[in-house]
Amino acid sequence: MILHFILNSKPVSKDLDPSRRLIDVLREDFLLTGVKEGCGEGECGSCTILMDGLPVHACMVLAGQLDGHRLLTIEGLSASGELDILQQAFIENNAVHCGFCTPGMIMAAKGLLLQNPDPTEEEIRTAISGNICRCSDYRQIVMAVKDAAARLRAQGGAR
Amino acid sequence: MIFTVPKTLEELQTALANRSERFVFAAGCTDILPKKLGKPWEVDEIIDLTHVPELQTIGTGPQTGDYFIGACCTHAQVAADPEVRRHYTALAQACEQIGSVQIRNRGTIGGNVANGSPAADTLPCLMALGAEIEWIDGVCIKGFWLPGAQAPSAGSGTVVSAFAKLGDRDIVTIARISLAVRSVLRGGRYTNTAVVVGAASLQPFFCDEAAAVLDGSQPGEVDREAFAGALAKAIEASIPNRPTMPYKRSAVRGPAFDVLERLANFEH
Numbered sequence: 001m002i003l004h005f006i007l008n009s010k011p012v013s014k015d016l017d018p019s020r021r022l023i024d025v026l027r028e029d030f031l032l033t034g035v036k037e038g039c040g041e042g043e044c045g046s047c048t049i050l051m052d053g054l055p056v057h058a059c060m061v062l063a064g065q066l067d068g069h070r071l072l073t074i075e076g077l078s079a080s081g082e083l084d085i086l087q088q089a090f091i092e093n094n095a096v097h098c099g100f101c102t103p104g105m106i107m108a109a110k111g112l113l114l115q116n117p118d119p120t121e122e123e124i125r126t127a128i129s130g131n132i133c134r135c136s137d138y139r140q141i142v143m144a145v146k147d148a149a150a151r152l153r154a155q156g157g158a159r
Numbered sequence: 160m161i162f163t164v165p166k167t168l169e170e171l172q173t174a175l176a177n178r179s180e181r182f183v184f185a186a187g188c189t190d191i192l193p194k195k196l197g198k199p200w201e202v203d204e205i206i207d208l209t210h211v212p213e214l215q216t217i218g219t220g221p222q223t224g225d226y227f228i229g230a231c232c233t234h235a236q237v238a239a240d241p242e243v244r245r246h247y248t249a250l251a252q253a254c255e256q257i258g259s260v261q262i263r264n265r266g267t268i269g270g271n272v273a274n275g276s277p278a279a280d281t282l283p284c285l286m287a288l289g290a291e292i293e294w295i296d297g298v299c300i301k302g303f304w305l306p307g308a309q310a311p312s313a314g315s316g317t318v319v320s321a322f323a324k325l326g327d328r329d330i331v332t333i334a335r336i337s338l339a340v341r342s343v344l345r346g347g348r349y350t351n352t353a354v355v356v357g358a359a360s361l362q363p364f365f366c367d368e369a370a371a372v373l374d375g376s377q378p379g380e381v382d383r384e385a386f387a388g389a390l391a392k393a394i395e396a397s398i399p400n401r402p403t404m405p406y407k408r409s410a411v412r413g414p415a416f417d418v419l420e421r422l423a424n425f426e427h
Contacts, residue, residue: 001162018162019205021192041193042262054235054264060188061265064162065209108260129330130259 005066008032008076018064023047025063026073034074034103038132045131048104048111049073055111055127074103077110085155086110089148090141097136105131109145117153121146161204168213168295171206175296179204184299186214186231187265189258190274214269214301217243224307227293230269230300234258234281237268246308247288248425249320249339253280256324259331269300283339283357284322286365316345321421323414324358334358335403336411338390338418342373349373349381356390359407360397366390369415378423387415 038044077084112127165171214231238255326332337357368389
């Protein structure tokens with residue numbers, strides 16, 4: 001099935017098996033391995049990407065459903081060669097330990113900041129409540145998101 | 160594998176008429192993909208429902224004033240809808256507590272019902288609110304009709320509703336017990352109350368005894384112990400031999416008190 005969609009700001013037309021999961025397509029066909037598979041059942045959030053600006057699990061989307069949609073993965077955040085403010089904030093706030101959950105965590109935070117540039121701590125915690133980190137400290141992650149939000153507001157909003 | 164993507168209701172009806180014997184609907188995929196994980200598909204056809212606009216609409220019907228929620232409206236969409244928040248509050252409260260942000264952005268109200276999980280959060284709300292299902296050819300849920308805020312059953316009163324659930328944790332949790340209450344405030348007192356218990360047994364059920372406790376009471380002055388007691392008895396009767404019965408019979412006090420508080424704090 002030929003599918004047409006936008007992937008990391010670029011239009012894509014590709015012949016894909018529609019019954020495959022989006023996570024497999026992204027990792028195997030597009031080599032976007034920042035999309036991690038943790039649980040494969042929507043519990044851990046490691047495969048979070050943005051679909052039309054909203055955080056979703058890439059393990060919960062079928063390739064055949066992609067027509068007309070806009071996808072953004074962690075790789076798309078730094079497509080220009082510069083790290084996104086969120087990525088920079090995660091590094092500077094020591095919010096990355098093993099790093100497996102980090103892409104999903106950042107994409108969940110990205111989805112929040114696109115809708116709400118000035119979130120409260122409770123809103124940040126709710127936004128990342130579906131993303132599990134087993135080796136870091138959620139306080140540093142929350143601090144990183146707060147920090148990124150403040151920097152984005154200073155620049156005039158999320159991009 | 161056949162993957163069918165209807166883009167209109169007519170195309171969906173054609174797809175249903177020509178469907179394979181072993182088929183599955185796909186929308187949010189928050190149930191079918193975890194169930195399939197690590198296994199091959201056991202169907203010959205997938206019918207995608209996410210490209211039919213009528214299944215994603217939400218709004219007031221043209222004649223009756225009833226409110227329509229398309230089967231493929233996501234939980235996030237339902238929770239954010241101003242009319243649902245105002246007039247069908249229990250449903251908005253349930254949808255904004257389902258799973259995580261990611262799940263709410265994908266999972267659909269139609270899928271929550273069709274999947275039929277005993278712990279489905281929208282089911283008790285839809286029952287308490289008097290929702291009716293509209294079908295497509297008796298096979299596929301088109302959506303849900305909720306009685307208009309000015310429906311005859313509401314009379315001159317104000318329809319109020321609330322939802323509460325008990326899970327293993329506060330958020331991203333599967334309900335062990337859920338409660339949906341819908342009532343009509345008339346003359347400052349609850350009337351025509353419906354109480355539905357979810358997740359306690361295999362199917363949600365009405366608890367008329369608990370509803371009777373509310374009827375005639377004023378918000379904030381309901382006999383909480385009598386309300387929780389009626390629910391405890393109903394749970395005991397519904398799952399007499401299940402090992403979790405003693406826990407659920409006792410634990411229902413939590414969501415019972417929560418739902419009463421939310422109902423009393425109801426604001427239009």
